[in-house]
Amino acid sequence: MTHFSTRAVHAGAAPDPVTGSRAQPIHQTSSFVFKDADHAAKLFALQEFGDIYTRIGNPTVSALENRIADLEGGTAALGVASGHAAQMLAFHILCEPGTKIIAAKHLYGGSINQLGHAFKKFGWEVEFVDMQDIDALNAAMDPTVRAVFSESLANPSGVVMDMEAIAAVAHKHGVPYIVDNTMATPYLCRPFEHGADIIVESLTKFIGGHGNSIGGVLVDGGKFDWKAHPEKFPTMATPQEYYNGLTFAEGFGALPLGPDGAEVDIAFAIAARAFSLRDLGPALSPFNAFMIMTGCETLPLRMDKHCSNALEVAKWLEGHDAVSWVRYAGLESDPHYKLAQKYLPNGSGAVFTFGVKGGFETGKALVSNVNLLSHLANIGDTRSLIIHPASTTHSQLSDAQKTAAGAAPDTVRVSIGIEDARDIIADLDQALGQS
Numbered sequence: 421m422t423h424f425s426t427r428a429v430h431a432g433a434a435p436d437p438v439t440g441s442r443a444q445p446i447h448q449t450s451s452f453v454f455k456d457a458d459h460a461a462k463l464f465a466l467q468e469f470g471d472i473y474t475r476i477g478n479p480t481v482s483a484l485e486n487r488i489a490d491l492e493g494g495t496a497a498l499g500v501a502s503g504h505a506a507q508m509l510a511f512h513i514l515c516e517p518g519t520k521i522i523a524a525k526h527l528y529g530g531s532i533n534q535l536g537h538a539f540k541k542f543g544w545e546v547e548f549v550d551m552q553d554i555d556a557l558n559a560a561m562d563p564t565v566r567a568v569f570s571e572s573l574a575n576p577s578g579v580v581m582d583m584e585a586i587a588a589v590a591h592k593h594g595v596p597y598i599v600d601n602t603m604a605t606p607y608l609c610r611p612f613e614h615g616a617d618i619i620v621e622s623l624t625k626f627i628g629g630h631g632n633s634i635g636g637v638l639v640d641g642g643k644f645d646w647k648a649h650p651e652k653f654p655t656m657a658t659p660q661e662y663y664n665g666l667t668f669a670e671g672f673g674a675l676p677l678g679p680d681g682a683e684v685d686i687a688f689a690i691a692a693r694a695f696s697l698r699d700l701g702p703a704l705s706p707f708n709a710f711m712i713m714t715g716c717e718t719l720p721l722r723m724d725k726h727c728s729n730a731l732e733v734a735k736w737l738e739g740h741d742a743v744s745w746v747r748y749a750g751l752e753s754d755p756h757y758k759l760a761q762k763y764l765p766n767g768s769g770a771v772f773t774f775g776v777k778g779g780f781e782t783g784k785a786l787v788s789n790v791n792l793l794s795h796l797a798n799i800g801d802t803r804s805l806i807i808h809p810a811s812t813t814h815s816q817l818s819d820a821q822k823t824a825a826g827a828a829p830d831t832v833r834v835s836i837g838i839e840d841a842r843d844i845i846a847d848l849d850q851a852l853g854q855s
């Protein structure tokens with residue numbers, strides 16, 4: 421099972437040993453019966469792995485976790501209720517009150533809200549930096565920083581991050597680089613091969629792929645040396661009283677779970693489950709895990725079609741009189757084209773932005789005049805989607821933040837689906853004609 425398309429169908433799943441069921445069974449249960457009292461005690465003390473209660477783990481969710489860990493090339497994964505939940509849990513392991521996250525300025529609007537507002541209540545500081553400027557990133561690093569965070573391909577700005585350069589700065593300062601790989605998916609981009617230590621992503625988007633289930637995942641790259649910085653990462657690298665003095669980085673830093681019993685480090689994934697998911701509670705429903713796993717099987721087929729359609733629509737828009745600019749990393753005219761060739765060799769994704777000549781009101785009119793495209797706040801559906809970020813997803817940001825995040829007043833974002841490109845173009849053409 422070496423090739424991606426095969427792993428997208430098979431990784432993490434096998435016929436059910438009890439019933440022979442070929443599809444992944446949905447274990448729609450809240451809890452699991454212990455074999456005996458000793459078994460129960462060992463599960464609670466993390467001396468044996470097994471299911472206790474679906475808030476902490478569930479076999480259907482585990483199958484999905486194993487598939488995504490495989491596709492991303494990580495050591496272990498944690499499936500959670502949403503992409504935002506994955507981000508919250510990842511930072512919950514790393515941050516304490518008074519510590520800081522350095523985040524890219526070019527981020528999904530919801531992430532700017534989460535980091536910039538919600539995290540403040542936990543006492544976690546966040547500094548937003550233009551990570552296309554590596555000097556600015558270097559200048560922002562200080563001893564309170566606990567993580568560097570960016571998307572691989574930014575939503576909606578289409579900035580392709582130079583992940584190797586960003587990872588080098590994070591590692592020089594002894595902190596992990598966390599990458600949100602939602603827009604690219606592991607089919608288009610493999611952040612662990614470019615220096616990422618942890619991947620978070622929304623499964624709601626292209627991986628589930630059908631716009632029907634919310635979910636998220638956190639993937640452990642298994643390479644970050646937590647024990648080198650116990651003062652920075654006490655949850656990972658110091659004894660935890662509530663688990664009988666267990667140190668996660670020691671207890672789960674070298675388990676014989678790899679091919680031929682090779683040792684792998686799954687300490688971050690275990691800590692995120694046993695500490696953050698257990699205590700904060702954003703569990704993924706087994707039914708959603710089943711839906712997302714089913715969607716994941718066609719990820720390579722869908723992404724190929726998403727990308728070829730997006731390129732065709734972007735090229736067509738570039739030549740349209742009512743359009744002032746198009747920002748899609750797959751276009752040779754795009755400033756991110758070169759980085760996209762390096763980091764996204766299989767295609768530049770399906771989400772991009774363009775500018776309408778009339779500005780804010782024309783953008784609003786365009787999203788009202790489409791018929792085939794759906795006007796909604798999502799990406800990564802089989803269907804083509806459109807939104808005017810300045811009046812919706814990014815409306816809570818200041819004008820300067822909007823422009824910095826790639827959501828200026830004239831900007832329209834599309835997520836190109838897997839329909840026939842000619843029909844998508846015809847619909848945009850009639851809508852632009854009326855707007």
Ligand SMILES: *Cc1c(COP(=O)(O)O)cnc(C)c1O
Pocket residue numbers: 502503504505528530531571575600602603621622623624625634635636799
């Ligand atoms: C949607 C999205 C998220 C959040 O995911 P949810 O599943 O909606 O919580 C995070 N990052 C990016 C890039 C997204 O597009």
